[in-house]
Amino acid sequence: LAPxxxxxxxxxxxxxxxxxxxxxxxxxxxxxxxxxxxxxxxAPLDAVxxxxxxxxxxxxAVxxxxLESLPWAVLRLPQPGAxxxxxxxxxxxxxxxxxxxPMRWLAPFTWLPLVMPAPTGPLPGAFRLTxxxxxxxxxxxxxxxxxxxxxxxxxxxxxxxAGERIVVPFLQAHGIARLDTLMISHDDSDxxxxxxxxxxxxxxxxxxxxxxPAHQLWASxxxxxxxxxxxxxxxxxxxxxxxxxxxxxxxxxxxxxxxGHCCVLRVTTATSEASSASQAPRGPVSALITADIEAxxxxxxxxxxxxxxxxxxxxxxxxxxxxxxxxxxxxxxxxLIAIFQVGYLNRFHHPHPGVYxxxxxxxxxxxxSDSDGAARVDGRPGALAIERFRDxxxxxxxxxxxxD
Numbered sequence: 001l002a003p004x005x006x007x008x009x010x011x012x013x014x015x016x017x018x019x020x021x022x023x024x025x026x027x028x029x030x031x032x033x034x035x036x037x038x039x040x041x042x043a044p045l046d047a048v049x050x051x052x053x054x055x056x057x058x059x060x061a062v063x064x065x066x067l068e069s070l071p072w073a074v075l076r077l078p079q080p081g082a083x084x085x086x087x088x089x090x091x092x093x094x095x096x097x098x099x100x101x102p103m104r105w106l107a108p109f110t111w112l113p114l115v116m117p118a119p120t121g122p123l124p125g126a127f128r129l130t131x132x133x134x135x136x137x138x139x140x141x142x143x144x145x146x147x148x149x150x151x152x153x154x155x156x157x158x159x160x161x162a163g164e165r166i167v168v169p170f171l172q173a174h175g176i177a178r179l180d181t182l183m184i185s186h187d188d189s190d191x192x193x194x195x196x197x198x199x200x201x202x203x204x205x206x207x208x209x210x211x212x213p214a215h216q217l218w219a220s221x222x223x224x225x226x227x228x229x230x231x232x233x234x235x236x237x238x239x240x241x242x243x244x245x246x247x248x249x250x251x252x253x254x255x256x257x258x259x260g261h262c263c264v265l266r267v268t269t270a271t272s273e274a275s276s277a278s279q280a281p282r283g284p285v286s287a288l289i290t291a292d293i294e295a296x297x298x299x300x301x302x303x304x305x306x307x308x309x310x311x312x313x314x315x316x317x318x319x320x321x322x323x324x325x326x327x328x329x330x331x332x333x334x335x336l337i338a339i340f341q342v343g344y345l346n347r348f349h350h351p352h353p354g355v356y357x358x359x360x361x362x363x364x365x366x367x368x369s370d371s372d373g374a375a376r377v378d379g380r381p382g383a384l385a386i387e388r389f390r391d392x393x394x395x396x397x398x399x400x401x402x403x404d
Contacts, residue, residue: 002088003080003084003085003088003089003092003111003114004085006077006079006080006114007079007080007085010076010077010078010079010169010172010173011074011075011076011077011172012074012075012077013073013074013075014072014073014074014075015067015068015070015072015073015074018067019064019067022063023060023064026056026060027060030053030056031053031056031057031060034049034050034052034053034056035049035050035053037049038050038053075115076172076177077114077115077117077175078117078173078174078175079173079174080113080114080117083113084113084114084117085114087110087111087112087113087114088110088111088113088114090110091107091108091109091110091111092107094106094107094110095107095108117175120175121143121144121145121146122143122144122145122378122380123145123380124144124145124240124241124270125145125240125241125242125269125270125380125381126144126145126242126269126270126378126379126380126381127142127143127144127242127267127269127287127378127379127380128141128142128143128144128376128377128378128379129141129142129143129267129287129289129313129315129376129377129379130143130374130375130376130377131315131339131341131367131369131374131375131376132154132162132166132167132170132341132369132374133166133369133373133374133389134154134155134160134162134166134167134194134341134369135154135155135159135160135162135343135344135346135369136155136159136190136319136342136343136346136347136348136350137152137154137155137159137160137162137190137191137193137194137341137343138151138152138154138185138190138191138291138292138315138319138341139151139152139153139154139162139163139166139167139194139341140152140289140315140341141170141171141176142267142287142289144239144240144241144242145239145240145241146239146240147180147239147240148176148178148179148180148181149179149180149181149182149183149244150167150171150179150181150182150183150198151183151185151263151265151289151291152183152184152185152191152192152195152291153167153182153184153191153192153193153194153195153197153198154166154167154190154191154193154194155189155190155193155194156189156192156193156194156195156196156197157193158189158193159189159190159193161194161197162193162194163193163194163195163196163197163198164194164197164201167194167197167198168197168198168201168202171198171202172201172202176202177202177203178202178203178204178205179198179202179203179204179205180205180206180239181204181205181206181207181208182195182198182199182204182206182207182208182221182226183208183209183231183263183265184207184208184209184210184211184217184263185209185210185231185262185263185264185291185292186210186211186258186259186261186262186263186291186292187210187211187212187215187258188258188259188292191291191292192209192211192217195217196217196220199217199220199221199224199226200224203224203225204221204224204226205226205227206226206227206228206229207221207226207227207228207229208228208229208230208231208235208263209228209230209231209263210230210231210249210254210258210261210262210263211254211258212254213230230251231246231249231263232246232249232250232251232252233246233247233248233249233250233251234246234251241269241270242267242268242269242270243267243268244265244266244267244268245265245266245268245308246263246264246265246266247264247265247266247301247308247309248261248262248263248264248293248297248300248301249261249262249263249264258292259292259293259294259297259318260293260294260296260297262290262291262292262293262297263291264288264289264290264291264293264297264301265288265289266286266287266288266289266308266309266311267286267287267289267379268284268285268286268287269284269285269286269379269380269381270284270381271283271284271381283381283382284381285312285313285379285380285381285382285383285384286310286311286312286313286379287311287312287313287314287315287377287379288309288311288313288314288315288333288335289315290314290315290316290317290318290324291317291318292317292318292319292321292324293317293318293324294317294318294321294323294324295323295324295326295329298317298324298325298326298328298329299326299328299329301329301332302328302329302332306331306332307332309329309332309333310332310333310334311333311334311335312335312336312337312379312384313335313336313337313338313339313377313379313384314333314335314337314338314339315338315339315341316338316339316340316341316351316359317329318350319340319341319342319346319348319350319351320340320342320350320351320352320355320356321348321350321351321352321355322352322354322355324355325355325358325359327358330358330359330362335364336364336365336384337364337365337366337367337377337384337386338359338364338365338366338367339366339367339368339369339375339377340356340366340367340368340369340370341368341369342368342369342370343369343370344370345370346370351368365386367386367388371390372388372389372390372391373388373389373390373393374388374389375387375388375389376389
């Protein structure tokens with residue numbers, strides 16, 4: 001069952017055989033006889049037997065938790081594709097073949113595609129942006145050839161626990177064993193709530209945030225060994241030929257409401273010759289991730305340097321709220337693709353109908369998580385492509401209503 005476990009849960013529990021070797025006889029020889037015996041014993045002996053069974057289960061739970069805490073307890077793997085599963089199935093059949101079957105010793109090698117998957121990241125100079133389907137909130141994964149950045153982590157325990165239920169499993173299923181940067185734009189729970197789950201589950205090299213110094217995430221990130229940096233305009237770095245630049249907020253103390261000092265990040269591919277396709281972007285491709293900025297910040301950014309805002313991909317400000325996406329801002333960005341991260345029938349009624357119409361009128365390619373699921377954009381010099389997960393990675397239950 002290991003291949004199916006890897007497919008469904010992106011992991012193989014290595015301690016499973018040890019746990020079963022201990023738990024099965026423990027339950028069979030102690031717990032089950034005590035429970036059955038309690039039905040035949042008179043009071044108060046029946047209660048004594050049940051308490052003893054309960055104590056045995058408590059001890060079993062302690063032992064299993066100890067096994068679970070071992071560093072090698074679970075082998076985490078990227079979710080395998082059909083090719084890897086097929087190879088593993090052939091290997092299992094090969095191992096179970098009758099004695100004398102030729103070259104059975106080669107069977108374990110058929111598992112290599114499962115445990116050593118081929119790299120699937122973008123090429124040097126290109127980026128891949130995935131806006132996760134986390135409901136009402138923001139979480140965007142940016143990948144380059146050898147680096148990864150997570151911008152916001154979605155809601156936390158106070159809401160849908162998207163950080164633990166969606167973001168972390170997605171990262172693990174895609175083979176991301178470490179984040180080079182975790183960037184938390186500001187202290188709104190639908191952006192920062194899932195950050196603790198990410199820090200608890202995945203090593204983070206650098207934690208960058210637009211949150212107040214007293215916020216508990218700073219201490220938590222340091223405790224996990226991450227370098228901590230206050231998000232500030234002017235910060236720049238390059239990974240694998242891809243440029244990253246923070247456009248907002250300005251350096252200094254954070255004042256006012258959180259939406260006024262959100263981190264704004266621009267990602268730009270390497271430069272190359274323009275594409276010959278008529279509808280393809282020319283030269284480098286950029287993506288602008290804007291968190292929850294509102295009209296005031298948009299005006300400041302436009303007045304400061306409108307050319308620096310120009311990006312082919314825009315993660316829509318504030319989920320399409322009517323307080324954002326002003327006309328001058330959209331004129332400066334001039335996106336070809338816009339992504340709305342919104343929850344299905346969310347209580348804020350995002351995106352605002354007038355704002356959504358504003359994007360439609362510009363003939364921008366639109367994706368929204370409440371109807372399209374996660375959206376992935378592959379950007380490379382002179383080329384741009386979008387994938388909607390609800391189209392390309394549909395689940396069987398999505399089609400149930402159409403089969404009636």
